[in-house]
Amino acid sequence: MTRRLLLHPEDLAASAALFALGSLQGEQKAIFEQHIAEGCGICGQNLLDLAAVTESLALAAPPAEPSAVLRRKLIERTRPWMSETSNKTSTTTSHRLDL
Numbered sequence: 502m503t504r505r506l507l508l509h510p511e512d513l514a515a516s517a518a519l520f521a522l523g524s525l526q527g528e529q530k531a532i533f534e535q536h537i538a539e540g541c542g543i544c545g546q547n548l549l550d551l552a553a554v555t556e557s558l559a560l561a562a563p564p565a566e567p568s569a570v571l572r573r574k575l576i577e578r579t580r581p582w583m584s585e586t587s588n589k590t591s592t593t594t595s596h597r598l599d600l
């Protein structure tokens with residue numbers, strides 16, 4: 502092995518968190534994946550714990566109402582597109598929104 506090993510456990514705990522969020526990149530990601538592939542039980546368990554956390558994070562955000570300004574902007578931007586598509590006879594045109 503010529504790869505530089507990360508310090509264990511602090512660096513790998515951070516790498517596991519980033520990996521679980523899909524934010525680990527490049528060499529760090531390759532090193533971490535190699536480390537998991539080598540069967541580290543600590544990091545494997547870390548990933549399982551973090552996967553549960555990231556799943557609940559996705560559901561934790563409360564539903565939000567857009568502000569009046571944002572709502573108006575959204576309606577202004579989508580109205581031309583909505584009327585354009587409803588006036589077209591073809592249903593195979595691509596749905597494109599120029600922002």
Ligand SMILES: [Zn+2]
Nearest residue numbers: 513541543544
């Ligand atoms: Zn490990």
